[in-house]
Amino acid sequence: MSVRVRFAPSPTGYLHVGGARTALYNWLHARGKGGTFILRIEDTDVARSTEESLAAILDSMNWLGLTWDEGPGVEGPHAPYFQSQRGHLYQEHADALIESGHAYRCYCLPEEIEARRVQMAERGEAPRYDGKCRGLDDAARRAFEAERPHAIRFALDPEGETAWDDVVRDRIAFRNDVLDDFVIVRSDGWPTYNFACVVDDHLMEISDVIRGDDHISNTPRQLLLYAALGWTPPRFAHVPMILGADGTRLSKRHGATSAAQYREAGYLPEALDNFLALLGWSFDGKTELFTLDELRERFRLERVGGNPSVFNTEKLDWVNAQHLKRLDEADRIARVREFLNARGHDLSMRDPEWIATLVRAIGDRLKTLADVERHGAFVLDPSFEFDEAAWAELREKLQAAEHLEALAARFEVLAEFAIVDLERETRALAAERGLKAGELIGMARIALTGRKVSPGIFEVVWLLGRKAAVQRLRDAAARWRMDAPRAGV
Numbered sequence: 001m002s003v004r005v006r007f008a009p010s011p012t013g014y015l016h017v018g019g020a021r022t023a024l025y026n027w028l029h030a031r032g033k034g035g036t037f038i039l040r041i042e043d044t045d046v047a048r049s050t051e052e053s054l055a056a057i058l059d060s061m062n063w064l065g066l067t068w069d070e071g072p073g074v075e076g077p078h079a080p081y082f083q084s085q086r087g088h089l090y091q092e093h094a095d096a097l098i099e100s101g102h103a104y105r106c107y108c109l110p111e112e113i114e115a116r117r118v119q120m121a122e123r124g125e126a127p128r129y130d131g132k133c134r135g136l137d138d139a140a141r142r143a144f145e146a147e148r149p150h151a152i153r154f155a156l157d158p159e160g161e162t163a164w165d166d167v168v169r170d171r172i173a174f175r176n177d178v179l180d181d182f183v184i185v186r187s188d189g190w191p192t193y194n195f196a197c198v199v200d201d202h203l204m205e206i207s208d209v210i211r212g213d214d215h216i217s218n219t220p221r222q223l224l225l226y227a228a229l230g231w232t233p234p235r236f237a238h239v240p241m242i243l244g245a246d247g248t249r250l251s252k253r254h255g256a257t258s259a260a261q262y263r264e265a266g267y268l269p270e271a272l273d274n275f276l277a278l279l280g281w282s283f284d285g286k287t288e289l290f291t292l293d294e295l296r297e298r299f300r301l302e303r304v305g306g307n308p309s310v311f312n313t314e315k316l317d318w319v320n321a322q323h324l325k326r327l328d329e330a331d332r333i334a335r336v337r338e339f340l341n342a343r344g345h346d347l348s349m350r351d352p353e354w355i356a357t358l359v360r361a362i363g364d365r366l367k368t369l370a371d372v373e374r375h376g377a378f379v380l381d382p383s384f385e386f387d388e389a390a391w392a393e394l395r396e397k398l399q400a401a402e403h404l405e406a407l408a409a410r411f412e413v414l415a416e417f418a419i420v421d422l423e424r425e426t427r428a429l430a431a432e433r434g435l436k437a438g439e440l441i442g443m444a445r446i447a448l449t450g451r452k453v454s455p456g457i458f459e460v461v462w463l464l465g466r467k468a469a470v471q472r473l474r475d476a477a478a479r480w481r482m483d484a485p486r487a488g489v
């Protein structure tokens with residue numbers, strides 16, 4: 001049987017990193033086995049489903065490289081791929097279940113069900129649907145039919161148990177008497193998740209259902225539906241949840257939880273894929289860095305472990321830095337450009353050599369793409385300010401204003417404004433003024449970047465350009481004359 005898997009998000013929010021990992025595992029399993037990856041949109045909760053959320057999910061999946069073979073925008077043999085457009089299929093199969101005696105119409109009103117649940121709880125019984133409408137005779141049913149909407153419930157056989165061999169968890173069994181006659185079609189006509197999921201997984205010929213282990217308690221209901229419909233169920237693989245650093249389920253409290261937030265924070269998609277793959281899966285217990293192609297070749301669903309994994313941001317940072325380092329330079333520069341564009345920097349006037357120089361100057365300090373903004377603030381951030389400690393250091397330097405003005409004058413008249421020329425002139429000036437090159441460079445660095453630490457100073461000058469560099473040196477000199485302890489010296 002060919003491998004067909006699906007990722008089935010509900011478009012009621014962004015793509016959570018847990019969802020992204022589920023999508024990734026499905027994608028890897030399909031790609032590794034020459035199978036088909038289907039994207040199905042579970043949008044039967046019409047009130048909560050939104051176009052924005054759908055767009056955000058598709059966008060994050062595309063960004064992560066998780067392309068689908070059937071689904072929105074890619075028609076396939078089992079279209080439509082939106083549950084909201086498949087109502088007739090659910091209706092047809094619900095009717096078949098009623099016909100075969102595996103389901104029945106329920107006319108109970110929510111408040112009636114609730115009142116009976118409360119009574120059950122008072123009697124010390126587990127609250128559940130009591131099966132009232134299961135035994136209605138024809139006359140009673142006709143009377144209700146005329147005046148009330150109905151839901152459709154599954155007619156559960158409480159005898160025995162429902163079990164399956166989970167690919168991740170091994171054998172899981174539930175006693176049927178812990179379940180009840182659950183609703184498969186609500187009184188508004190929409191199918192419930194469990195029912196729509198089974199109908200679609202069957203009709204879409206899904207071979208393996210890979211999803212979060214928060215769905216384990218749904219699986220027995222789904223298996224009972226497969227049996228009642230006379231269908232062979234798929235294999236199930238329930239992947240463990242992702243925990244935050246404190247050991248509780250990863251949530252917004254822990255910080256960024258959506259794939260899009262990691263994109264905005266400057267992480268590479270291949271790094272996030274790599275990191276997410278390792279939350280629950282390992283190749284050999286030691287290799288940590290994989291490209292998406294390598295993951296596709298090596299991933300085995302059978303090697304996914306059942307224990308929850310901790311989302312360790314430091315590890316993600318490390319993985320990201322390694323991926324950034326491995327990019328060839330042209331690619332790294334292209335990613336930086338794209339990131340800066342997305343952040344609203346106007347680079348249209350910058351020639352390619354400028355961005356390349358910026359990226360080279362930042363070098364290995366680039367752990368995320370956002371580090372470009374951090375280390376390149378001297379030229380990317382229009383609001384220039386001195387770091388307090390840096391200014392305090394400059395104001396202590398003897399004759400700083402004169403030195404900086406002299407440097408400005410040199411730069412102003414330099415014939416060739418290339419990095420080598422800037423370096424030569426700066427060193428020559430330091431020697432003329434009886435300074436060590438490092439002393440003059442240290443003063444220039446603070447004047448030009450406002451900080452004590454920066455990328456290579458000659459690159460900094462070149463990136464700022466002659467006009468801005470000269471201006472900053474003069475501004476710093478003027479400020480020093482106002483502020484320095486021995487002003488005027």
Ligand code: GLU
Nearest residue numbers: 008009010042197211215
């Ligand atoms: N729409 C469900 C969810 O987002 C799908 C669960 C499943 O994969 O069966 O949790």
